[in-house]
Amino acid sequence: MAKEIERAGIPTVHICTIVPISRTVGANRIVPAIAIPHPLGNPTKPKKEEKLLRKALVEKALRALETKIDEQTVF
Amino acid sequence: MKVVHYLNQFFGQIGAEDKAGIEPVVKTGPVGPGVLFQELLGSEAEITATIVCGDNYFAEHIDKATEKILAMITDYHPDLVLAGPAFNAGRYGIACGAICAAVVSRLGVPAITGMFAENPGVESFRKTVYIVATRGTTAGMRDGALKMARLALKLAKGQPIGPPGEEGYLPRGLRKNYFAPETGASRAVTMLLKKLKGEPFLTEYPMPVFDRVVPLPPVERMSEVTLALITSGGIVPKGNPDRVEASSATKYGKYDISALQRLTAESHETAHGGYDPTYANEDPNRVLPLDVARDLEREGIIGRLYPYYYATVGNGTSVARAGQFAREIATELIADGVRAVIITST
Numbered sequence: 001m002a003k004e005i006e007r008a009g010i011p012t013v014h015i016c017t018i019v020p021i022s023r024t025v026g027a028n029r030i031v032p033a034i035a036i037p038h039p040l041g042n043p044t045k046p047k048k049e050e051k052l053l054r055k056a057l058v059e060k061a062l063r064a065l066e067t068k069i070d071e072q073t074v075f
Numbered sequence: 076m077k078v079v080h081y082l083n084q085f086f087g088q089i090g091a092e093d094k095a096g097i098e099p100v101v102k103t104g105p106v107g108p109g110v111l112f113q114e115l116l117g118s119e120a121e122i123t124a125t126i127v128c129g130d131n132y133f134a135e136h137i138d139k140a141t142e143k144i145l146a147m148i149t150d151y152h153p154d155l156v157l158a159g160p161a162f163n164a165g166r167y168g169i170a171c172g173a174i175c176a177a178v179v180s181r182l183g184v185p186a187i188t189g190m191f192a193e194n195p196g197v198e199s200f201r202k203t204v205y206i207v208a209t210r211g212t213t214a215g216m217r218d219g220a221l222k223m224a225r226l227a228l229k230l231a232k233g234q235p236i237g238p239p240g241e242e243g244y245l246p247r248g249l250r251k252n253y254f255a256p257e258t259g260a261s262r263a264v265t266m267l268l269k270k271l272k273g274e275p276f277l278t279e280y281p282m283p284v285f286d287r288v289v290p291l292p293p294v295e296r297m298s299e300v301t302l303a304l305i306t307s308g309g310i311v312p313k314g315n316p317d318r319v320e321a322s323s324a325t326k327y328g329k330y331d332i333s334a335l336q337r338l339t340a341e342s343h344e345t346a347h348g349g350y351d352p353t354y355a356n357e358d359p360n361r362v363l364p365l366d367v368a369r370d371l372e373r374e375g376i377i378g379r380l381y382p383y384y385y386a387t388v389g390n391g392t393s394v395a396r397a398g399q400f401a402r403e404i405a406t407e408l409i410a411d412g413v414r415a416v417i418i419t420s421t
Binding site (some may be wrong): 017054 | 092131199352361362370371376397408416420
């Protein structure tokens, strides 16, 4: 999906846990996530800390969108 | 000859998604599909051990898990290693491919696995490992196991392996020289004539398909653009109003979030059948990060969050179908002036 949306003309970042799958399907900007059942969270952390973790990941994804790349890149 | 078999937690009879986090364990003798393999391999080979590892554990610690499993395999001094078949299960396919690749390159022992052609493990490992083509679901177990067992015995005995179509494995991108009775020119003309008549013909050199998209230039002023969220993690409004399927999804949903500051256990849930839903159902922001996206919008870091998000279930969903969903979604997003997209996947 990331590849097709990028092909259509919108810069897209893929936050995902299994980076090799994202590479295979052709996402250009890839941000590794935390874990499969909770890519943007960590239930072992207190709620507040968990949200900070999530925010850091989304901010990293935004930076990825703002970065010039020439090939598939894992941030 | 001694054989070691690799399975995930499901086929290894440990449990479903709730056990997908388990570390590798060794069981003696054949387990689950191993019983069928033992029958097909016959008296020449004995499955002495089965190694079982959770799909999530493997996918989240690929290097560490490979090392652990390789050490377990080494202890049994096998003459042959079998993995799967993984059918269309992505995490399992990556695991089977990575283990077989490590066994072949580091132990020098033949290893073979089986997958559906669209499994992401195929693209990553088909050049280094024999991957038998199976159907997408376990309905193809017997047929897949039969082809795997036949090829495995040949490999283990050092017998010559025929071309992919004949042996039933997915093309590895290797070319083998042979003496043809006719020259290239006459073979090419024969092929061209068949093509003109609309008859079937087999190319001698299939063109590789590199479907890559050139990365777009970066987003310049994030503080001025509209950003949209999409997930393949199956986050839907509670009750799953569009009945997005738990696996092999045939549709996606578009959901209004204009009045929401965050997702809650009361408002949303996951429809995804391929991972343990406990954490996503407890706090759906763990998959679709609406709460922090709203914070970033308020802080002026994102210009505006698109008032809808899109969701599907990326669990055995075909690549072709997912591509179609994305093209439809992109058309709407472009019409509405969206200039940046975050996709989250489990």
